[in-house]
Amino acid sequence: MKNITAERFTNGKPNLRRFHQARWDEPVIFELGQPGQRGILVPEVEEGIKSQVGDALAGIPDGLRRKDPPKLPEMAQPAVLRHYDHLSQENLGVDFNIDVGQGTCTMKYSPKVNDQLARMPEMTELHPLQDESTVQGILEIMYRFEQILKEISGLERFTLQPGAGSVAIYTNASIMRAYHEARGEAKQRDEMITTIFSHPSDAACAKVAGYKVITLYPDPEGYPDLEALKAAVSERTAGLLITNPEDTGIFNPKIAEFTRIIHAAGGLCSYDQANANGMLGITRAREAGFDLCHFNLHKTFSTPHGCGGPAVGATGVTQELARFLPVPIVDFDGQKYFLNYDPADSIGKIRPFYGVAPVVLKAYAWVMALGAAGLREVAEVAVLNNNYLMKKVLAIHGVAAPYAAGKRRVEQVRYSWQTLFEETGVHSEALGIRAADFGVHYWTSHHPYVVPEPCTLEPTESYSKEELDEYAAILEHVAGEAYSDPNLVRSAPHNSTVHTIDHHPFDDPQQWAITWRAYLRKTGQER
Template sequence: MGNENNKARKRNFHQARWNEPIIMEMGTKGERGILIPAVEAEVRAITGEIESLIPKGLRRKKAPALPEMSQMQVLRHYLRLSQETMGADFNIDIGLGTCTMKYNPKIHEVFVRSHKMTDLHPYQDESTVQGILEVLYKMGEFCKEISGLDTFTFQPTAGTQAIYSNASVVRAYHEDNGEGEERDEIITTIFSHPGNPAAASTAGYRVITLMPDESGLPDFEALEAIVSNRTAALIITNPEDTGIFNPRIKEFTDLVHSVGGLCIYDQANLNGVFGITRAKEGGFDMCHFNLHKTFSSPHGSQGPGAGAQGVTKKLSKYLPTPTIEFDGEKYYFQYNRPDSIGKLRKFYGVPPVVLRAYAYVMSLGAAGLKEVAEISILNNNYMLERMLKEIPGISMPMAEGVRRLEQARLSWEKLKEDTGVGTDDIDRRIVDYGFQSYFTSHHPQIISEPFTPEPVETYSKADIDEYVEAFKEIANEAYSTPEVVKTAPHNAALSTIADPEGLVNYEKFACTWRGFKKYIQP
């Protein structure tokens, strides 16, 4: 009976498809969206020519080549593009595993779009920005309680930058102790986020990667074999991207500490352990949170985010400059930090993201944050129970019988063997059911035909049921009419990728219109 209701609830989806030109190719010379009134003679007499206000070296030789369009044309263009866009608020976004895509309360947008936020300028005197400094400071206090660590900064723009900052703190610490050159290795694990080895390597370290043992957890005996006086740090997630929690994590950190190394906890995947476990009790010296995911600020996608970086007291002096302090009367930036690793970016982080996260914590409180984790775990295990029992061709490799927390690394390997339909095919076909492409799982793909869904706390049982039913139907299609899946999507705005290499070859990647023009008109 429940399954019949689920099928009745599935959407008959078909996305809009417009043959819409790029806006740079649109418009008619001389057309305008708004007519700016001429400068009054009295004003011109005081200001002089506007060109005189711009230094000669900064003046353009010719006007920028911008499209000339009416307001209606601009509105029509962007509305059509919006119809072709499948965003986080448009569909059930469970499939973006390891990215913690959740509903972002719209009241937060009221806060960050208020003139009290948008009119702020980073060059304002501290006495005029006490409100936002207080929010930043108090959010740091919340993060200290959530992690058990002693000091936080929000200067990193995103999680990977926070990892890099922590790796830089590791270097500063060992250099202070006279071991900077000797300790040149950082250990991480294959199922930690790829940002961990990338950041460590960028910081100049040799990276050693632990593989899992038969339990699906990082191999402790392998760690025993590789730690040495060259070990600078361990960077690890727990649970890893498999969703398996490591109950021996304190043994890992104790072992690394025994040879003089530091321990960094990548807590981008915090959603399943909010209020349940902390970095401090795990024996970690450092951690980071992604405020633009776990704390319900919109996912940055290489854009605005906040990697909250935390450290223990002995490492606080190395944090990026400035930190935000409170002397009992006023909040202020502390620049006098001779041992700091320096600045990671201009100004101080992304305050609107921190403000959203602050509102999120204030609205939920400690009990509410713990409930976030509990519901995330419940949602995930309910979804897995249905998927593994009802969908043909799917499996959950490694650690058989072990419960996952907030997500799980699943596999379509059997479906691929039976039908020739793999995870990339299903990734395209799910769009025809009104769901966003489900992000098959990042590299390296240790598990064959991977699929990592994460049903966070904001999805209902009905949402999960609808999601499972869609994948069940696609799996059945793979066994009955595999070509339907292989040639998908059929109901999307775009049905083919013209040049797949352009998505992975940086020499073909164009982030701007001018960059694109260089490739097609060298």
């Protein structure tokens, strides 16, 4: 019999995989289409039907009708299938790799049974416009899930309506304004405070909601600068939008002081808990003095990310702020579940309907499978995994974990390859790309790079010690290559389909093409 262990390990260290990814040189689907090709030939409508139905389009107002059919690619069915299968093989997604490199995103394993639940016809055949008496089941799950979130956060009312973390932050900023409006202070309070290591959406969404944004930089220890906060608050302060731990994985022990200072100035405090993976069952928004918070169900609650959607940014508030929540919220009158449009001072709708039902179902199933003790264990294992991996990574030459020296981190770490860069000229980005040659990858950081040559790792609770060892071994190998053969790393990938892209045009909105038509127009192929 083969000794599998001997093949996978040398002296207890994992061997690197001889990984090679499929590479298909696949064009964009618009370039694959050929005029006249068809996927489906729709039969001619029979006379009998035609005479009964008449002109089916007559009911659509003129202004809403297209003058020309959409310029969709024309293709045969197998060509379409092949195209997307090729693309799927050129992916390095969460189910393919040891996905600890997508720090801040909380890439955990999402049990497939929960997908199966969401794909049951009882779910897929639901329509949000059905009468509430016919959807009592999903309303009950939404209501119960709210009770769970209340317990996790200590806050008193939740809406599941926001469809993403950023929508949730925008909701929170809007609720803050409604609160200040009710007190006659909305005009005066036009400033929102955040920190540079909070998620950039905190600044961006506050701005979209019409606020001026003041960003605090860290103190020398990497904590949000309390003195800067004191200088920033005034009678113009609307509120604070902050993460904790921040992207560095450092927990701000003075967070209660932050919320106290904001409250003393008349502002509100919102806890960005998009990623709460290290906090479940350990600390709560209420105890830290927050008035609002939000959870990304596609991060902490494993629903999963779904390539940018659909998602839910569950948003919670104190009883005092409940009257401003978006409508409807799902309620229970002791006998039946119903959609409550009551909150008189509601900010209105932030999005249609009342939450992406399959996402809520998956999160509910995930929580119920774990129970309260299980949720706490998620946080504990995520933190343990992170600190184990940090110990292994910091043993590699050329890397550091800036700030809070000697302290443990919560669920992620923003590392810096600055030393390696200075000694080899190889950028962090190149290391992440070279790692893809071994079947893993990592992400650097949000911009701006406050931590130079950054690399953000978040192992979550999903990965075993062996898997973390393999990931660390790959990083160690790649860092070693940067010293022994920097050009090999710079010219990566060699075994993977990812390309090195010139980022320069990304900085220029004039060169962005969000659609195929915009691309043709901007490259002069179409007017």
